[in-house]
Amino acid sequence: xxxxxVWAPDGLPEIRPGDDLGDxxxxxxxxxxxxxxxxxxxxxxxxxKIVSKAEGRVVAxxxxxxxxxxETVRVVARRERPGLPPLRIVENxxxxxMAAAGVDASNTPEGTVLLLxxxxxxxxxxxxxxxxRRLGVRLGVVVTDTAGRPWRDALVDIAIxxxxxxxxxxxxGSADSHGRRLDVTVTAVVDEIAxxxxxxxxxxxxxxxxxxxxxxxxxxxxxxxxxxxLVRGSADDLFREGSxxxxxxxxxxxxxxxxxxx
Amino acid sequence: xxxxxVWAPDGLPEIRPGDDLGDxxxxxxxxxxxxxxxxxxxxxxxxxKIVSKAEGRVVAxxxxxxxxxxETVRVVARRERPGLPPLRIVENxxxxxMAAAGVDASNTPEGTVLLLxxxxxxxxxxxxxxxxRRLGVRLGVVVTDTAGRPWRDALVDIAIxxxxxxxxxxxxGSADSHGRRLDVTVTAVVDEIAxxxxxxxxxxxxxxxxxxxxxxxxxxxxxxxxxxxLVRGSADDLFREGSxxxxxxxxxxxxxxxxxxx
Numbered sequence: 001x002x003x004x005x006v007w008a009p010d011g012l013p014e015i016r017p018g019d020d021l022g023d024x025x026x027x028x029x030x031x032x033x034x035x036x037x038x039x040x041x042x043x044x045x046x047x048x049k050i051v052s053k054a055e056g057r058v059v060a061x062x063x064x065x066x067x068x069x070x071e072t073v074r075v076v077a078r079r080e081r082p083g084l085p086p087l088r089i090v091e092n093x094x095x096x097x098m099a100a101a102g103v104d105a106s107n108t109p110e111g112t113v114l115l116l117x118x119x120x121x122x123x124x125x126x127x128x129x130x131x132x133r134r135l136g137v138r139l140g141v142v143v144t145d146t147a148g149r150p151w152r153d154a155l156v157d158i159a160i161x162x163x164x165x166x167x168x169x170x171x172x173g174s175a176d177s178h179g180r181r182l183d184v185t186v187t188a189v190v191d192e193i194a195x196x197x198x199x200x201x202x203x204x205x206x207x208x209x210x211x212x213x214x215x216x217x218x219x220x221x222x223x224x225x226x227x228x229x230l231v232r233g234s235a236d237d238l239f240r241e242g243s244x245x246x247x248x249x250x251x252x253x254x255x256x257x258x259x260x261x262x
Numbered sequence: 263x264x265x266x267x268v269w270a271p272d273g274l275p276e277i278r279p280g281d282d283l284g285d286x287x288x289x290x291x292x293x294x295x296x297x298x299x300x301x302x303x304x305x306x307x308x309x310x311k312i313v314s315k316a317e318g319r320v321v322a323x324x325x326x327x328x329x330x331x332x333e334t335v336r337v338v339a340r341r342e343r344p345g346l347p348p349l350r351i352v353e354n355x356x357x358x359x360m361a362a363a364g365v366d367a368s369n370t371p372e373g374t375v376l377l378l379x380x381x382x383x384x385x386x387x388x389x390x391x392x393x394x395r396r397l398g399v400r401l402g403v404v405v406t407d408t409a410g411r412p413w414r415d416a417l418v419d420i421a422i423x424x425x426x427x428x429x430x431x432x433x434x435g436s437a438d439s440h441g442r443r444l445d446v447t448v449t450a451v452v453d454e455i456a457x458x459x460x461x462x463x464x465x466x467x468x469x470x471x472x473x474x475x476x477x478x479x480x481x482x483x484x485x486x487x488x489x490x491x492l493v494r495g496s497a498d499d500l501f502r503e504g505s506x507x508x509x510x511x512x513x514x515x516x517x518x519x520x521x522x523x524x
């Protein structure tokens with residue numbers, strides 16, 4: 001019987017710019033009861049929020065809209081909202097398509113907002129190395145963020161960084177229970193791990209770290225490709241622009257075509 | 263410390279049209295070791311595949327493209343693929359936007375495909391009632407399917423039906439650790455539960471059921487609204503049409519406008 005266990009220890013202090021996050025995590029995890037202490041093959045999952053805090057990715061809140069603009073590589077969709085700044089769905093510097101570019105204004109000190117880590121895969125690698133050094137175990141590390149979905153309400157956590165774990169479980173070419181090839185089944189393992197840990201971390205509790213046991217088969221000796229590989233390339237993206245944006249561009253081009261023809 | 267445990271028992275027989283799925287599940291779960299047997303507050307998660315099989319939602323594979331057409335309420339995006347039928351992202355009768363309308367050709371007998379359950383929330387309610395009757399416990403039930411995401415490669419499981427569990431964890435109005443209101447944090451609890459269980463169910467193993475312990479606070483006395491509430495309404499959907507489709511419609515309208523003006 002396959003089993004998965006997830007637990008979210010309390011007790012991580014408030015993270016401040018310049019903190020050695022790997023060191024703080026190692027201290028917290030080393031202090032757990034023996035059964036809960038990470039073992040070879042476990043996965044340690046941390047929110048991007050604490051990674052960003054440790055990496056000093058804090059900016060003044062007066063600049064929230066400017067921060068979103070600065071983090072934006074490409075605007076995908078935009079909608080005006082009465083009494084609020086416009087909703088902006090954008091591709092950010094990490095290739096992630098997110099509302100507000102992933103700029104976060106909750107669980108941060110009043111007057112500040114938090115940007116995503118510059119390179120969450122690199123952050124995951126650093127945390128993994130620190131935990132291996134301090135705890136002497138071979139772990140996977142996942143860095144999470146919270147994301148919306150275009151066609152579903154409410155949010156789920158996804159993996160924006162990882163190290164020491166295969167981001168996907170590629171079953172293409174393997175057989176299903178009827179012996180037919182599974183053609184399109186590539187599972188986003190690290191996204192599912194991120195989602196599972198959100199259920200025990202919660203949003204308002206300050207639990208920013210979780211341990212996952214039972215995913216040994218996905219944990220690797222090397223750091224691996226990181227979660228960046230889960231970003232879909234533009235050639236395969238059928239939703240590069242919001243419907244309204246694409247329609248407006250078509251309308252303008254159609255009118256210009258017709259003008260050029262006449 | 264918050265804890266979540268997930269396990270996926272082996273031993274469910276191949277499901278056939280007309281099988282009483284609640285009865286088969288109850289038999290399997292009642293036979294587990296005492297610690298693994300579902301208790302009050304646990305969540306039982308089943309794939310839509312076995313629900314569809316029990317409900318006889320099987321059609322001949324020769325009709326796969328026709329089955330997709332029949333399940334389609336609205337085409338969202340379409341792309342030609344050399345040597346393959348076109349990729350169709352559509353809204354199906356359940357309001358779900360999915361590739362191929364959720365029509366499934368894996369893990370089914372050669373020559374057949376499987377449609378999604380007619381009403382997965384109703385399926386979840388029936389399973390919940392059967393498990394309550396047979397096992398005498400108050401459970402949540404989630405029915406899963408596997409879905410793509412427009413901007414991320416690889417697939418994750420989501421909840422397409424549920425009963426006895428709150429689909430979302432609505433934190434709007436609650437305070438973060440700095441005492442600021444969490445404005446937009448509504449978590450898709452049942453989607454995260456679906457994702458967590460996929461990690462132990464796998465795709466090619468035939469394990470189609472999982473038990474989740476630790477989500478008691480989301481399990482309810484009544485059946486609740488079901489997973490249908492997670493479908494985003496059209497007024498809030500910025501991606502009603504693929505970019506190419508919206509652009510083409512704009513282009514045609516722009517040319518027609520210009521023609522009308524001249």
